[in-house]
Amino acid sequence: MSFSNDVRTEIAKSIIDRDRQFACLYGVLLYCRTFTAEQIVLQSESDVYAKLIPSLFQSVFHWKLLPDARTAGRDNNSAVVSFRITDPEQIGQICSTYHIHPEKREIRLSNLVNNSLSSFLAGVYFGCGSVMDPNKEYHLEFNTPSELLCSDLQKLLRSIGVSGGCILRKNMYVLYLKDSEHIEDTLTYMGAQQCTIELMNIKIRKDMRNKANRVRNCDEANINKVVSAAMRQTEDIRWIMKCGRMETLSPELRELAQLRLENPELSLKELGELLSVPLGRSGVNHRFQKIAAIAEELRSHAVHSE
Structure with a gap:
């Protein structure tokens, strides 16, 4: 299992009450790659993600018919799980509940109550985030679908004392963190405390090897x-x-x-x-x-x- 998936596993366990589930699903939906008036597509290679998404929709919307999960293989032998929503009524309910405008997605802090901002960031990570194995490199990134969402996320991270850079890569606006302490702060804020401790232990071991x-x-x-x-x-x-x-x-x-x-x-x-x-x-x-x-x-x- 990858370090990035370890992070997903840990933060999924922190999404326990409805406010957190509401905020987490908001982050997933807002930062997914495909969100139009005709369809919403949520994708990930993570088994944790595949299990979490139906439970979030059930908690927030109580739909009788949940989005179907479809699995497709990739050239690198990995499997991608996709949830596709095409029902106009369901898409309308999502947009109405979260005040999302498909043509201009942006963070609305009014959707986040009872200190659920950390769960929202966890949802963003589920939707478009990844982190490198710290044994190889200190690098966490969010592949955001628009410049506005990238800028909004950058401002949100600054509010918790985390700075990141932005670059355009393959029509996606990537917000990246290279500073190990900022990555630690972000993981801790999202609810991945054990992964933060593991990263810190890796830093200590690497520092000792470098000194030797x-x-x-x-x-x-x-x-x-x-x-x-x-x-x-x-x-x-x-x-x-x-x-x-x-x-x-x-x-x-x-x-x-x-x-x-x-x-x-x-x-x-x-x-x-x-x-x-x-x-x-x-x-x-x-x-x-x-x-x-x-x-x-x-x-x-x-x-x-x-």
Whole structure:
């Protein structure tokens, strides 16, 4: 089962009284893709949705003849459940009850009573919403059928402190959320508290993995720096030896040079601990700088002599 369907399952359990059912069905109907004076079509791939819709119509309208559910397959082996309403009397009752104008659908807050706004948003999610698996990406979106409905929904989400962007995709106005905290707030508001907790746990696990990766990458970078520095230092020392100038080095530099040749894998700090008079990292680095300067001078003389 997908995370998006887990959200549907959880919020469906919160639609328990008639006010919530009324608001939820309003959200489903208002944001469905097809709503005209001739027909209303409600579609979803969710089994939860397929079970919820008849119960909502029964609670709100008490129809003897409920919309029939029809199932059709898709190329990706998923099944789409459709509820089609073509009876003019039923469509008229829906429009009258919810004050919906098919040619200009917009949110009417007067339809929402007794703090049922959260159930309305749940209905909108049932009708046109989806959320990505947070293990892959933080993304929640609503595929709204018009620019006006997209704008209305954007304003509604702002009223609960949630910001989202809008884009036009395949003739649908998509309102999307990318911020994980805004997605958490939206899920919680709709009634999917357990899914919110799961998303937060996933964030914690991903953050821990990212920190572990950063530490590992940092360790690898430090190792590479140590190896590169050791190779440069060894090259300098061998050049000084090739030029027959080791004996001209001070005893401190000769000791360090010998230790480097014998221990190419050690860090500056570790080399400093092996000196007859232990020295810190910066002190060891300063001595290697002197060795590098001597080697560079000898290279320069070699070039000029050629």
